[in-house]
Amino acid sequence: MSVAKKDYKKVTTKSLIDMKANGEKISMLTCYDYSMAKVLEAGGVDVMLVGDSASNVMAGHETTLPITLDQMIYHASSVVRGVERALVVVDLPFGTYQSDPKEALRSAIRIMKESGAHAVKLEGGHEVKDGIKRILGAGIPVMGHLGLTPQSIYKFGTYTVRAKGDEEADQLIQDAKMLEKVGCFALVLEKIPAALAKKVAESISIPVIxxxxxxxxxxxxxxxxxxxxxxxxxxxxxxxxxxxxYDQMKEAVSQYVSDVKSVDFPNEQEQY
Structure with a gap:
């Protein structure tokens, strides 16, 4: 059943919680640069995630692991400059929060101060609880991430669906409730059974994306x-x-190359 969309002039963490309470679905897309941010903003997306997936789609790495904090800040600051309405959330990259809660806080502070973003996201449950509490204690909103956590890909060994077994599913539910309890404003669930995701969404009050x-x-x-x-x-x-x-851009490039080679571009009307 569709729900009337409220006109949020500025999407905040509270807006997302209100959307869940009102039954309005939340739209989120990744974004890594100013030009794309302008397009997504015009399209009305609620949340832009400056994901560590930039490591894959922008830099060509096989995994999300190589991207650095400095690179994430660069991408995030580019996105923020193109945004007026959407909430901008930035991934804490691998190695910047797992080992030490103080380091997690320092990383989150750098992202917020240097990029102008609105919140951070990090992967994991009970094992990163102390880091999350440190970040939240500084007044920085945190989005959690459970299920398939790409920064742990070498531990999993595969990108297959997670939490199909009872033990892992039970742990995921416990972690989701813990993330809500410590103060996360939202949670991403990646590649888990639909029935389990629905159960999690119904068991906590924060939005599950x-x-x-x-x-x-x-x-x-x-x-x-x-x-x-x-x-x-x-x-x-x-x-x-x-x-x-991809195909549309490839065709356009091929046509440009052909026009240049044949001296069709530029024509008389395209020069001074």
């Missing part, structure tokens, strides 16, 4: 490059491509 977690959650997130078809090798079941930009 899914990626590959079914439609029983409070919102959805996709990597924007996947959603618009700029990347074309990645084809998981949960991905819906709304455009095929």
């Amino acid at each position: 899914g990626i590959g977690a079914g439609n029983g959650v409070d919102g959805q997130v996709l990597v924007v490059h996947d959603m618009i078809g700029l990347t074309h090798e990645f084809n998981p079941r949960f991905l819906r491509r709304y455009l095929n930009i």
Whole structure:
């Protein structure tokens, strides 16, 4: 059942909690640069996630692990300059929060001060609880992330669906409730069974945003490059491509090359 969309002139962490309470689904997409931020802003997206997936889609790495805090700040500050309405959330990259709660706080402070973003996101449950509490204690909003956590890919050994077994599912539910209790304003669930995701969303009051977690959650997130078809090798079941930009851009480039080679570009009207 669709719910009337409220006109939020500025989306905040409180707005997302209100959306859940009112039954309005939350739209979130990744974003890594100013130009894309302007497009997503015009399209009305609620949340822009400056994801560590920039390591894959922007830099060509196999995993999210290589991207640095400085690089995340660069991407985040570029996005913030293109945003007026949306909430901007930034991933804490691998190695900047896991080992020491004080380091986690320092990393989050740098992101907030140097990029102008509105919140941070980090992966994990009970094992990163102390770091989350430190960050929240400084007044920085935190979004959690459970299920498939890409920064732990070498521990998992695969990108397969997580929490299919009872033990892992029970731990995920406990971690979700813990993240709510310590003060996270929202939670991402990645690549877990839809029934489990729905159960989690119904058991906590903070918004649950899914990626590959079914439609029983409070919102959805996709990597924007996947959603618009700029990347074309990645084809998981949960991905819906709304455009095929790769082929359109390739055709445009090919036509440009042809026009330059044939001296069709520039023509008489395109020169001074």
